Amino acid sequence: MHHRGPIRLALALFILAETTACKPEDGDSAPRPDLVCPGDPSCPDEGEAVLYAGAAMRDVTPEIVDYQSVDANGNSQFEPPPLGDDEWFDGNGNGEWDFVYIAGLGNPRPARDVHDPITSRVLVLRWKSTTIAIVSLDLIGYFASDIADIREAVSDLDIDFVSVSSTHNHEGPDTVGIWGMDEAWPGWRQEFFDTIGAGTEAAIREAYENMVPAQVTYNQVAADSHPTRGICNVQSDGRPPVIFAEDLTVLHFTGRDGAEAIGTLVHFTAHPESSDDHHQSLSADFVYWLRMGIEDGIDRGDTLMPGLSGTAVFIQGPVGSQIGPGDVICEDLDGTVISEKGFALAECIGWNLAKIALEAVDTGEGPEQEVPLEVRAQRIELPVENYGYHAMMLSNIFHRDDVHGFDDTRPASVDNLPWIWTEVSWLRIGRAQAIGLGGEPNPEIFFGGYDGSRTPACAREMLDLDMTTLSQPDNENPPDLSLAPGPPYMFDRLENADFPMAWAVTNDMLGYLIPEYNYILARPGAYITEAPGEHYEETNSVGENAWPIIRAHLVDMLTWRP
Template sequence: MKKIKWSAFGLVFLAIILVLTAFALYNGRDHHPGYSLNLDIKSPKDSVTYKAGFCALKITPEITEKWSDKNKDAAFNEDDGDTFEDKNGNGKFDTYWIAGFSKKRAANGVHDDLWARTMVLDDGHTRMAVVAVDLIGFPHTNVLNVRKKLADQFGITYTVICSTHNHEGPDMLGLWGEGMFTRGVNPIYEKWVEDRIVESIGVAVKNLRTAHLRVAQDISGIADSLNMDTRKPIVKDAGIYILQATDAQTDSTLGSFVVWGNHPETMWSKNTLITSDFPHYVREGIEKGVYDDKTLAKKGLGGIVVYASGCVGGLMTTRPVVKIKDPFKDIYYEEPTFEKINAQGTTLALLALNALEKAEPVSGGISLLAKTIELPLGNWLFHLGIALNVIEGGYSSWGHLRTEVAAWNIGEVSFITIPGELYPEIANGGIETPKEGDFKLTNAVETPPLRQLMPGKYKFVLGLANDELGYIIPKSEWDKETPFLYDSPKAHYGEVNSSGPETAPMLHKTLKEMLEKLSQ
């Protein structure tokens, strides 16, 4: 037998391969091995008394080192002549990388605060916490970290953590750091946000009061002009859905939960100030009232507004080409400015306040279904991100991701959670089967529409809830290979930031089963 001779170069190369493989395998480890959830809680048959509690805690990062943007490209790059204030003298630029759009967008100050806002509802049998954070996403790993920290201390039956998908706050997914292979998340900030969410739930529980619930919606389509669908078929999630809790003793507003489907990215890609974008003005208007200059035009409700995003896939956005009209003046805003997001948020606040004038009371206990599911990851870029630790969390089993969906109702009000950016046609109908689709399907897979399956009159779809899997695209509309959909000369945006073509069918199938059971 011939002896194998290894050169020094070969040995070094082999060692490097082994180290890189070990590094990738370590990064792909399951951060919550064995975790599984399967809740099936039926509404109590006897009459219930509601309690509701709200809390709003700031999660705004402290921007200590500002920078000069030499060529005004909103990307920090010393090769362009950009400089920074090294206030602590460590020779490093200590910044927060803003999520969304492109890498290297360093925060250069704060315009308005980011929040962890919490609503806790209790029917005497089931206690639910719904938290909305002004962040690009809050991955399932972080959700489970929060649940571990919560333990049983506040008596919470089930926790939902939604991100608004804000593109003007710190990176929480890892994709928008300084370099291609650099994780953009500040780990200290990440853990602090988790702790603040736990704290906000605790304060909301402490604030629980006997309450009456009212529900309203604006499904008139008036909000259609405030965003655009950038990919065919043109289907939006234009409805505004509002749940209000009032103190049973004083009738004062404890808080409100508001849902609308649009990317909070109206400030667009050149903004370097931390802001929650238009949701800031939605909340301000509903809480404090809507003003025409200094004149009160519509009285606010008081209390705390928890704003969550609905179906934002497709994608629903307010690009600079979308003109937003001032609600009181004959002025249209086109360029991304704070005046534009003020007009957008204020218009939404007015629509919500007007809808609440016809609100209906809510009665009945909470019925709840929630389930852990496992999805195949069909995006090689995400696989690479996990291997390089740009994306944290790892696999639940090799090549698969753990995530979660839920469905619950309270009388005529029903809710579902979506762990990412759902294309609105999956919720509302209108899925198409273009001949150019990669899977050559003649029938839509994700039917019937989820809202058709949801019980009751008022149907809240909570996007980016308990995870951020990226775009959730109907399988018949999946398109990475030529020819492209609708004879487009180039590939459509969406698939590159999706966990894969099986995500939508599997989520729809699971939610369909849950909703059929919930409706029994």
């Protein structure tokens, strides 16, 4: 299809916005974000200059009513007759497969049991008249339209912004829809959203009610403390350019006297898929052990560390380029070396990160009580160019109801694209700042690293990387780093951010967000087949213009000045 007008227009608009926003001195010309706190009428810059914090957690595991009772070929996927010889248990006797399909890897993978609960975890913070709720769900993602339901449910509370992140868990219920029986039958059931919504509402209300005067201890460390493997003990990068996101960030909140534990926000980057898809158990993957270690402490091998109590809240980082367990060989705290995916690997990564997190809190900066809060949020429209996504939308496989701008009496095309709403946000929590966006961005978007400075030695050696492309030598289509953008990167645009964070899969689920210099589509076959080299992520992205549009809005939001 050769009608490229709208695309050119979008790019032109983006370029215009970017050109404008790149000039910090021009920040006054950026549009005011939809939400600005303090500053909006609902959140004037007045009131008690005291940090209040509360935390809560709910188990939101969907009830497993029906399940696969026989896995005849042991592949953890459901293949009933005539496809296979698998059998199922009809728990409610209605003759229908009311499964809890597990999202993220192979499908259909209906859950048989619960390894560890799927949770909704909440921190509510207040400074003066600004109140924010930070929600983390053990899910693959949660669409903006579903997040709107959560926000509506707590709209009676004096909360200015409810930020809802998913951990991008690949071992939880399918709240997106594409991991059901096949591409034509969604993996979600309304009961998921009822349970998750009710539990999250309850957790927000409890955290809100429990807010007490508080203080925070910060730290940000590279999770590379393993003596030989470094960061490769817990993280790998599956797509070139190989650029890691090594930082683990902690914000530990206690009561003002330090005695009362409230909660710990822990931020790290890795796909929670370490336990893989050779099981049918719901789990939060490595995040489960990470949070358990932070809350309850560690007694494993020679490691004995007390926990911090309170509620640990994990927020996912920029996992875009397959940051995760791919090539990880993990030495557990008891000395066991795990090289295969499975729950042992998830546990290994989780315990190791918990230890790093506890040490980070122990050596952190604080406690500090001067913790001003700021929040900005901007609702934006994105064209959905991926026609695989069109199919999922037109078939109601995706559980989102905000598709608009599309004449459904005509075929989707560049002249007739569906659009969706998403949101970008920025939070300041004292000396920490977080950019929130609803997809899986590549880490280099935030801090560069094209010069190899973010490519650890362990990865260079393990992958035998060509450092001119940060790619393996046999890559037939390596990234052309001469085209990669220079600074300022997103973190460079944050002012006085001692602890910068990129919160991925936050307030929406958009798939991958890839810098345009390395966004390569198969032609023809865009979005259906992969371009040569390592370009799977493009097939699971909203479209080639998504990141440029999001970036333009982010730059506007970060450079806007009252």
